[in-house]
Amino acid sequence: MKRYRGYLFDLDGTIYLGEELIPGADVAVASLRERGARVLFLSNKPIARRESYAEKLTRLGIPATVDDVVNSPLASARYLAAEHPDAQVMVLGEAALRDELTDAGVSLTEDPAQTDIVLVSWDRQITYAQFDAAHQALVGGARFFSTNPDTVCPLEGGRTVPDSGANIAYLEASTGRELEVMIGKPSPIITTMALAGIGLSARDCLMVGDRLDTDMAMGETAGLDTALVLTGVTSREQAAKSDRHPTYTLESVAELAEAL
Numbered sequence: 424m425k426r427y428r429g430y431l432f433d434l435d436g437t438i439y440l441g442e443e444l445i446p447g448a449d450v451a452v453a454s455l456r457e458r459g460a461r462v463l464f465l466s467n468k469p470i471a472r473r474e475s476y477a478e479k480l481t482r483l484g485i486p487a488t489v490d491d492v493v494n495s496p497l498a499s500a501r502y503l504a505a506e507h508p509d510a511q512v513m514v515l516g517e518a519a520l521r522d523e524l525t526d527a528g529v530s531l532t533e534d535p536a537q538t539d540i541v542l543v544s545w546d547r548q549i550t551y552a553q554f555d556a557a558h559q560a561l562v563g564g565a566r567f568f569s570t571n572p573d574t575v576c577p578l579e580g581g582r583t584v585p586d587s588g589a590n591i592a593y594l595e596a597s598t599g600r601e602l603e604v605m606i607g608k609p610s611p612i613i614t615t616m617a618l619a620g621i622g623l624s625a626r627d628c629l630m631v632g633d634r635l636d637t638d639m640a641m642g643e644t645a646g647l648d649t650a651l652v653l654t655g656v657t658s659r660e661q662a663a664k665s666d667r668h669p670t671y672t673l674e675s676v677a678e679l680a681e682a683l
């Protein structure tokens with residue numbers, strides 16, 4: 424395996440599963456850092472704060488700060504603040520997302536008549552009234568953005584729950600509109616931000632993740648080499664059948680240490 428100057432790691436299913444570190448992930452990340460590689464953790468999950476990832480990684484034996492984590496709320500906040508600074512944004516999402524947006528100076532609204540952009544995300548308390556308000560805003564001509572395309576989020580024990588992508592599908596069905604801007608993986612928006620964050624170009628970095636439709640797609644879209652790990656949602660059989668072809672397929676992230 425080639426030595427890269429930077430490594431972008433997905434978290435869930437790649438570095439850990441729930442509360443359990445993937446065996447050897449700590450050693451792998453430590454050895455990459457030891458030889459001077461830049462490491463960044465990249466999560467699409469829009470319901471957790473970057474601080475909580477940094478704490479969790481550190482607790483599991485991978486020392487990390489907030490600046491080592493880029494998630495879809497941060498990418499959304501920076502993107503909206505930079506590209507749509509005057510927009511009134513209606514959010515279907517939780518506090519982790521809302522707080523990043525307001526910290527970045529993005530104006531939030533719940534009034535469909537005032538809404539310039541509907542930002543669809545994952546909200547475990549979502550109500551019919553919120554779907555109705557987003558529907559009215561979109562029918563009235565608001566732009567249609569989302570934090571992340573994941574339709575379900577896998578939980579421990581093989582259970583899955585509806586994620587942002589399910590809410591996008593709901594609103595596409597009710598309005599006949601199509602999502603216009605995706606910010607999280609596999610979008611080039613979050614990729615460009617992540618690469619800028621570590622000061623490296625795509626060809627110097629490896630994207631490591633467990634999902635074909637987001638992690639591997641992101642690498643392909645942005646011109647990064649990719650490593651699929653089989654510790655998360657993708658089995659070797661699914662990988663073999665897919666038309667995505669990662670640069671490397673690894674049993675686990677631990678193999679990165681062995682490859683050094």
Ligand SMILES: [Mg+2]
Nearest residue numbers: 433435436633
């Ligand atoms: Mg994952």
